[in-house]
Amino acid sequence: MDLVQMQKSLQDYTKSLFLEGILDSQFLQLQQLQDESNPDFVSQVVTLFFQDSDRILNDLSLSLDQQVVDFKKVDPHVHQLKGSSSSIGAQRVKNACVVFRSFCEQQNVEACHRCLQQVKQEYYLVKNRLETLFKLEQQIVASGGMIPPVELGF
Amino acid sequence: MAEVLLPRKMEIPNDPSKFGSPDPLHVLAVDDSHVDRKFIERLLRVSSCKVTVVDSATRALQYLGLDVEEKSVGFEDLKVNLIMTDYSMPGMTGYELLKKIKESSAFRQVPVVIMSSENILPRIDRCLEEGAEDFLLKPVKLSDVKRLRDSLMKVEDLSFTKSIQKRELETENVYPVHSQLKRAKI
Numbered sequence: 001m002d003l004v005q006m007q008k009s010l011q012d013y014t015k016s017l018f019l020e021g022i023l024d025s026q027f028l029q030l031q032q033l034q035d036e037s038n039p040d041f042v043s044q045v046v047t048l049f050f051q052d053s054d055r056i057l058n059d060l061s062l063s064l065d066q067q068v069v070d071f072k073k074v075d076p077h078v079h080q081l082k083g084s085s086s087s088i089g090a091q092r093v094k095n096a097c098v099v100f101r102s103f104c105e106q107q108n109v110e111a112c113h114r115c116l117q118q119v120k121q122e123y124y125l126v127k128n129r130l131e132t133l134f135k136l137e138q139q140i141v142a143s144g145g146m147i148p149p150v151e152l153g154f
Numbered sequence: 155m156a157e158v159l160l161p162r163k164m165e166i167p168n169d170p171s172k173f174g175s176p177d178p179l180h181v182l183a184v185d186d187s188h189v190d191r192k193f194i195e196r197l198l199r200v201s202s203c204k205v206t207v208v209d210s211a212t213r214a215l216q217y218l219g220l221d222v223e224e225k226s227v228g229f230e231d232l233k234v235n236l237i238m239t240d241y242s243m244p245g246m247t248g249y250e251l252l253k254k255i256k257e258s259s260a261f262r263q264v265p266v267v268i269m270s271s272e273n274i275l276p277r278i279d280r281c282l283e284e285g286a287e288d289f290l291l292k293p294v295k296l297s298d299v300k301r302l303r304d305s306l307m308k309v310e311d312l313s314f315t316k317s318i319q320k321r322e323l324e325t326e327n328v329y330p331v332h333s334q335l336k337r338a339k340i
Contacts (some may be wrong), residue, residue: 026293029293029295029296030193032296033196033197033200033296044192045189045192045193048158048188048189048192049189051188052187052188052189076200076244079242079271080187080269083187083189083190083271083292084188084189084190085188086271086292086293087187087189087193087292087293088189138289
């Protein structure tokens with residue numbers, strides 16, 4: 001694949017993530033903060049998100065598996081995850097967290113288990129897609145090309 | 155979303171060393187989220203601010219010298235132009251941090267902005283009543299930061315202009331205008 005084709009693929013791929021609602025405009029904000037002086041800003045923030053999320057999801061699994069679920073522990077974790085997913089534009093993860101929190105408030109253990117599965121699903125999805133996106137970017141850069149600017153009109 | 159309150163409550167900083175062009179604004183950002191710390195730091199750097207980021211209210215108090223119970227004074231020589239803090243933090247909240255800052259003699263005039271992912275009206279009211287300069291909904295936008303910076307720069311410029319005017323007035327008192335005119339006639 002030549003450079004122009006790779007750049008077009010990246011643009012199409014990025015667009016699809018927005019159209020599917022996996023990412024929202026906050027992700028565009030992140031991309032706009034990236035420049036020559038900070039060329040890895042987006043991947044750095046996203047990497048922090050992955051690290052935080054892995055830890056939180058692990059803690060949530062443990063908390064929900066207890067005999068007696070301590071919702072005072074569960075809710076702050078979900079709140080944290082909601083916050084960080086919102087900050088990077090991982091819309092579907094954020095929305096799943098909102099639902100999760102409402103069931104925490106109701107102290108509904110079964111529903112919370114289902115919510116956790118949903119959050120995990122959305123998280124692995126966005127993680128997978130973003131990792132693919134970064135790979136596409138790396139291929140372009142490795143071929144001596146520039147990452148095409150983000151198109152806002154779609 | 156809350157609008158920026160123009161700093162009517164802010165007193166003009168009486169800083170005699172400020173005779174050159176204004177220094178970049180120094181912002182202290184407080185957030186327990188790793189992702190949000192990285193994000194706010196970048197927003198502030200892009201807006202030409204000097205940034206210090208800490209991960210808790212306790213560390214913020216340490217940085218300001220307000221962590222010692224007996225004195226609510228703080229480090230007098232530390233120049234912080236703005237404090238931006240997350241509301242929900244484990245341990246001490248941003249609201250509690252706001253109160254401590256407003257109780258200190260060294261930093262009570264420093265504008266404090268609260269950031270929160272939750273749009274809870276009573277929370278916003280409480281923070282503004284306690285003296286918060288503004289309340290920003292997360293994720294914070296670059297336009298929010300630039301707006302804050304611009305309103306603070308106006309105050310800094312005003313302070314700079316006033317200190318020049320003050321110096322000019324003081325010079326005139328030594329050589330009053332009418333006596334200068336008299337001397338000129340001769």
